[in-house]
Amino acid sequence: MSNPQPSPNNVTSLADRRLLHETVIDQLRDLIVQGELAPETKLNERVLAERLGTSRTPLREAIKFLASEGLVELLPNRGAVVAPLKPEKMKEVFVVLGALEALAGDLACRNATEADIADVRALHFHMLAHHAAGELAQYFKYNQQIHSRIMDCAGNATLAASYRSLNAHVKRARYLANLSRERWDKAVQEHGEILDALTRRDGARLQALLRDHLANKLVLVMEALDKRKAEAAR
Amino acid sequence: MSNPQPSPNNVTSLADRRLLHETVIDQLRDLIVQGELAPETKLNERVLAERLGTSRTPLREAIKFLASEGLVELLPNRGAVVAPLKPEKMKEVFVVLGALEALAGDLACRNATEADIADVRALHFHMLAHHAAGELAQYFKYNQQIHSRIMDCAGNATLAASYRSLNAHVKRARYLANLSRERWDKAVQEHGEILDALTRRDGARLQALLRDHLANKLVLVMEALDKRKAEAAR
DNA sequence: GTTGTTAATTTTGCATACAAAAATGGTTGC
DNA sequence: GCAACCATTTTTGTATGCAAAATTAACAAC
Numbered sequence: 458m459s460n461p462q463p464s465p466n467n468v469t470s471l472a473d474r475r476l477l478h479e480t481v482i483d484q485l486r487d488l489i490v491q492g493e494l495a496p497e498t499k500l501n502e503r504v505l506a507e508r509l510g511t512s513r514t515p516l517r518e519a520i521k522f523l524a525s526e527g528l529v530e531l532l533p534n535r536g537a538v539v540a541p542l543k544p545e546k547m548k549e550v551f552v553v554l555g556a557l558e559a560l561a562g563d564l565a566c567r568n569a570t571e572a573d574i575a576d577v578r579a580l581h582f583h584m585l586a587h588h589a590a591g592e593l594a595q596y597f598k599y600n601q602q603i604h605s606r607i608m609d610c611a612g613n614a615t616l617a618a619s620y621r622s623l624n625a626h627v628k629r630a631r632y633l634a635n636l637s638r639e640r641w642d643k644a645v646q647e648h649g650e651i652l653d654a655l656t657r658r659d660g661a662r663l664q665a666l667l668r669d670h671l672a673n674k675l676v677l678v679m680e681a682l683d684k685r686k687a688e689a690a691r
Numbered sequence: 692m693s694n695p696q697p698s699p700n701n702v703t704s705l706a707d708r709r710l711l712h713e714t715v716i717d718q719l720r721d722l723i724v725q726g727e728l729a730p731e732t733k734l735n736e737r738v739l740a741e742r743l744g745t746s747r748t749p750l751r752e753a754i755k756f757l758a759s760e761g762l763v764e765l766l767p768n769r770g771a772v773v774a775p776l777k778p779e780k781m782k783e784v785f786v787v788l789g790a791l792e793a794l795a796g797d798l799a800c801r802n803a804t805e806a807d808i809a810d811v812r813a814l815h816f817h818m819l820a821h822h823a824a825g826e827l828a829q830y831f832k833y834n835q836q837i838h839s840r841i842m843d844c845a846g847n848a849t850l851a852a853s854y855r856s857l858n859a860h861v862k863r864a865r866y867l868a869n870l871s872r873e874r875w876d877k878a879v880q881e882h883g884e885i886l887d888a889l890t891r892r893d894g895a896r897l898q899a900l901l902r903d904h905l906a907n908k909l910v911l912v913m914e915a916l917d918k919r920k921a922e923a924a925r
Numbered sequence: 926g927t928t929g930t931t932a933a934t935t936t937t938g939c940a941t942a943c944a945a946a947a948a949t950g951g952t953t954g955c
Numbered sequence: 956g957c958a959a960c961c962a963t964t965t966t967t968g969t970a971t972g973c974a975a976a977a978t979t980a981a982c983a984a985c
Binding site for chain 2 (some may be wrong): 475476478479514518519521522523524525526527531533537546548550552553557559560564613614615617618619623690
């Protein structure tokens with residue numbers, strides 16, 4: 458049997474063999490979203506490629522991909538930089554996100570199964586637990602999951618993709634916003650109302666709540682951006 | 692006045708010297724949107740690069756960029772194909788576009804200058820002229836410009852970018868929808884009401900009109916897709 | 926004829942090489 | 956000292972080369 462192992466014991470599933478440039482896209486996106494690569498950082502291809510353990514070609518492909526998402530900006534003949542975190546841009550993003558989340562809330566009230574809503578409720582109580590314990594990072598994680606879950610309940614993958622793309626910008630800002638206890642409590646209370654509206658499948662109310670929730674978050678982010686700017690000035 | 696004019700005969704402005712891969716992005720997008728590269732066409736890198744007069748590297752970068760826009764799909768180790776035109780996907784896109792256009796309409800009613808509205812009106816009458824003359828291609832052109840113009844009046848570049856990206860999918864479908872005279876007349880009439888609502892800056896009404904207008908367009912596209920599918924079946 | 930297997934071809938994915946443009950640094954003239 | 960200019964270095968943009976994977980074709984067994 459001189460079979461050179463064509464594929465009898467092919468254990469690697471199709472999902473496993475991810476391509477290098479795809480992992481690079483994810484790595485680079487994480488670096489940007491988590492602030493390790495600060496806004497307006499120049500992306501030196503040689504240095505970054507080495508850091509990510511790859512060559513320039515897949516890195517450049519990843520940069521183009523993220524440029525379309527708006528996380529990096531392309532400067533002709535001068536490479537690329539991490540997209541700046543401009544207050545004006547952030548306002549725009551929140552307005553669009555508001556419309557997308559509102560739409561998702563409305564659709565979710567119509568399309569969610571009872572099991573879906575039970576899942577959101579479970580996440581909600583996890584979030585409450587971390588809020589009570591003062592664990593901000595964990596709180597953020599479940600908070601984010603709740604919003605994503607509602608988005609998924611809407612049953613519109615295109616909507617979800619647009620949301621995810623824009624939400625990356627907001628996530629970036631989160632790492633520099635520090636929540637006061639008062640604001641934090643308020644956000645948690647709003648989440649209670651959101652869960653309530655979803656449970657009663659009151660689409661109109663859920664829309665309004667999500668919009669308000671985002672508007673309050675925008676205030677937080679703007680304050681953080683102003684503060685950062687003030688610090689940069691002195 | 693020491694105007695920094697780097698070189699006297701530097702006619703090429705910064706916008707002019709576009710990079711090869713940027714022109715490739717636009718060329719490839721046009722090929723897809725205008726249907727020259729049909730849905731599900733395999734993108735052979737060697738062939739396409741030759742056709743666009745470039746090498747594989749810029750082409751691959753362009754493909755990654757358009758993948759993020761959703762116009763092409765990446766198949767690991769199997770290259771890329773033009774994104775299929777699935778009815779399900781189209782429905783999703785229209786729902787999201789509806790929310791974005793409605794938002795734009797509302798913002799436009801608040802932010803547009805009188806000059807902006809006059810521009811839209813001018814485009815509207817150009818469109819009417821081409822409708823009267825039965826010139827479908829020119830009608831589409833002005834129709835599209837009206838919607839884009841309203842989008843611009845909203846004064847939210849992020850919103851506009853999201854709209855443009857999703858709208859590319861719809862444009863693709865347009866090339867296979869053939870408008871009956873009745874439907875065409877109805878669309879034109881709707882445009883009259885849209886212009887009216889904008890003129891009166893009635894945001895709530897403009898939102899509703901734009902949503903309905905899109906819903907009607909969706910019906911057209913779905914019919915065209917069904918028809919195409921039926922033809923493909925026999 | 927169909928199915929399964931294997932060799933040949935093609936195509937993709939990544940790395941590298943090379944050319945053009947931009948950034949840097951140093952020198953000169955004032 | 957400093958501004959302008961030119962040479963050097965670095966970095967980007969594009970093309971090409973090469974290995975791995977996938978597709979195709981050919982062929983054998985049933």
